[in-house]
Structure formats: C-alpha cells, structure tokens
Amino acid sequence: MKKIWIFLLAVMLLLAGCAKNVESTPDSATADTATADEATQPPTQPPTQPPTEPPTIDELAQAKYDQILNTELRNNFAIIDNVEPLGQLNGMQAGCEALALTAALSHFGYDLDIDDIVDDxxxxxxxxxxxxxxxxxxxxxxxGIYPPGMVTTVWNFIDENEAELYPFDTTGLSMNELYRFVDAGCPVLIWTTYDRNSPRIEQYKEYEDIKYPWYDTEHCVCLYGYDLEDNEVKIADSWDYGKDEWEDAERFENVYDEIGRFSLVLMDTSKLK
Structure with a gap:
C-alpha cells in the first residue's frame, strides 16, 4: 500500500509540473515570433534613385522662352526702359544691325560705342x-546680315563679357507673338526697310530650309514698345541719326510680314539660375 501511495504522489507531482509549464507559455509565442529565415532578412529599402542633374542654362532659357510665347499679353501697352538708339549716318552708314543690337544691349546696362559691335x-x-x-x-x-549671323554675333559678345543673356532666332513669329517678349522685357531686333515701304527683292539665299531675301532697302531696328489702343510701335531706328519714336503698327507689321518675318529676341537670364 505504501508503494502505491508513493507512486500516486509521484504521478500527481509530474502532472502539476506539466500544468505549470503550459500556463507559463504565452498564447502568442508561436504567432508573433519570426521564423529563423525571416529574422535573417534585411529590412526592405526603396530603390536608390540616381542624383538629378540641375537644368542647364539652355534648358532654363528655352523653358522661359516657351512660357513667354504661350502667355497672353497682360495689357494693351508696354515699353522697355533704358533703350538708347545710335545713329548710323555718322560713321556707320550700313551698320544698322550692329546699332540695333547696341540699342538692345543698352537696356541691360551695356554702354557701347558706335564701333564696338562691328569691330569686336x-x-x-x-x-x-x-x-x-x-x-x-x-x-x-x-x-547686311540676317538673324543666324546675328545670333553668332550676340554669342561672341556674351562669351567675351560673361553676359547673362540669351539670343533666340525668332524668325517666323508674328508681331503679336513678338509683343509678348516686349511685354516680358525682352528687346527684339526686327528686319524691315529703312523707309517702311514694300521691299524690292533682288535675290534669295537658302539656309537650313529657310529662304532669306536680299532687297535694296534692307534695314534692322530694335522694337521695345507697343500701344495696341493707338496702334503704334516704339522702335530704336539708327536711320536718320537714331530715331526713337512711335510709328504706325499696321504699316510696320505689313512690311515685316512681306519680307518674311525675320527677328531676334534678346533675353535676360540672370534670374533663371
């Protein structure tokens, strides 16, 4: 009998130990503990992106050009300040393009002599x-010289003077589109006639699929203002010792269209960086 009681007591103690072990094991132990394979995996990282290159000045200038071209005029009147014309009949008889550029550059603070562009x-x-x-x-x-050559001339000036400017050959744009650049403070070189009469075209040269006419009254001026209500444009004209005046916009536009719409815009890039 004593052996039986010892045996029963041993069984009871064994069962009590098992019950204690079960109660001390959290129900979540097998649910929340990661497996060995999962524990050895590194945390997931987003893919590494290559560094973004900052836009070049060409891209910034082109974006600004596109923005201006696609923006409607803010009002019926605009004028660019500090544009100073020079006369061509006193020592620069056939240098109207150079003097139109000189007038445009004066707006940006460049005080050039009558000879600077043609000489340098x-x-x-x-x-x-x-x-x-x-x-x-x-x-x-x-x-004379047309927009492609004048763009090269402007780049020569920019490189030599570290000027924060950018030339755009705007050949083909309408006068209304060019007004948008004046509205944005960009002077415009426009090919016209020195008497604003219809040109008598003598020959053509083709360059990059565009036909450029040569006519005996070839002339270039700087457009820097417009007044739609009075139908006038403001130009710096080197003919007749440097006229600085308003003139009839319709007549000016008709000649511009008849010649073939040749023009060049000069943009300030100092605030684009």
Whole structure:
C-alpha cells in the first residue's frame, strides 16, 4: 500500500509540473515570433534613385522662352526702359544691325560705342545669312546680315563679357507673338526697310530650309514698345541719326510680314539660375 501511495504522489507531482509549464507559455509565442529565415532578412529599402542633374542654362532659357510665347499679353501697352538708339549716318552708314543690337544691349546696362559691335563681335561672311557681307561703315560697300549671323554675333559678345543673356532666332513669329517678349522685357531686333515701304527683292539665299531675301532697302531696328489702343510701335531706328519714336503698327507689321518675318529676341537670364 505504501508503494502505491508513493507512486500516486509521484504521478500527481509530474502532472502539476506539466500544468505549470503550459500556463507559463504565452498564447502568442508561436504567432508573433519570426521564423529563423525571416529574422535573417534585411529590412526592405526603396530603390536608390540616381542624383538629378540641375537644368542647364539652355534648358532654363528655352523653358522661359516657351512660357513667354504661350502667355497672353497682360495689357494693351508696354515699353522697355533704358533703350538708347545710335545713329548710323555718322560713321556707320550700313551698320544698322550692329546699332540695333547696341540699342538692345543698352537696356541691360551695356554702354557701347558706335564701333564696338562691328569691330569686336560681328561675324563676316560672303553669305549675308550667316555673316555680315561687306563693310558696315560704307553705305555702298555694305550689305547686311540676317538673324543666324546675328545670333553668332550676340554669342561672341556674351562669351567675351560673361553676359547673362540669351539670343533666340525668332524668325517666323508674328508681331503679336513678338509683343509678348516686349511685354516680358525682352528687346527684339526686327528686319524691315529703312523707309517702311514694300521691299524690292533682288535675290534669295537658302539656309537650313529657310529662304532669306536680299532687297535694296534692307534695314534692322530694335522694337521695345507697343500701344495696341493707338496702334503704334516704339522702335530704336539708327536711320536718320537714331530715331526713337512711335510709328504706325499696321504699316510696320505689313512690311515685316512681306519680307518674311525675320527677328531676334534678346533675353535676360540672370534670374533663371
């Protein structure tokens, strides 16, 4: 009998120990503990993105150009300040393009003499589209230069002076579209005639799929204002010792259209960076 009681007591103690072990195990132990494979995996990271390159000045200038071109005029009147024309008949008889550029540059604070552009920055070539053809100082020996050549001339000036400017060949734009650049403070070089009469076209040169006319009254001025209510444009004209005046916008536009809509815009890039 004593052996039986010892045996029963041992069984009871064993059962009590098992019950204690079960009660001390949290119900969540097997549910929340990660497996060995999961525990060894590193945390998931988002894919590494390559560093973004800042936009170039070309991209910034082009974006600004597109923005201006797609913005309607804010009002019926605009004028760009500090544009100073120079006269061409006193030593620069056939240099109207250089003097129109000089007038445009004066707005940006560059005080240039009558000779600076033709002596230091102008490109010359027998093809009047890409370089000045002839002698800009002599009326009968000088011909002229069109927007592609003037863009190169402006870049020569920019590089030499570290100027924060950007030239755009805006050939083909309407006068209404060019007014948007004036509205944004960008002077415009426009190819016209020195008497605003219809041009008598003598020949054409083709360059990059565009036909450029040569006519005996070829002339270039700087447009820097417009008044839609009075139908006038403000120009710096080097003809007749440097006119600085308002003139009839419709007549000016008709000549511009008849020649073929040749123009160049000069943009300030100092605030684009």
């Amino acid at each position: 920055y102008m490109v010359y070539d027998n093809n009047f589209v890409i370089g000045y053809c002839g002698n800009p100082r002599r009326f009968y020996d000088g011909a």
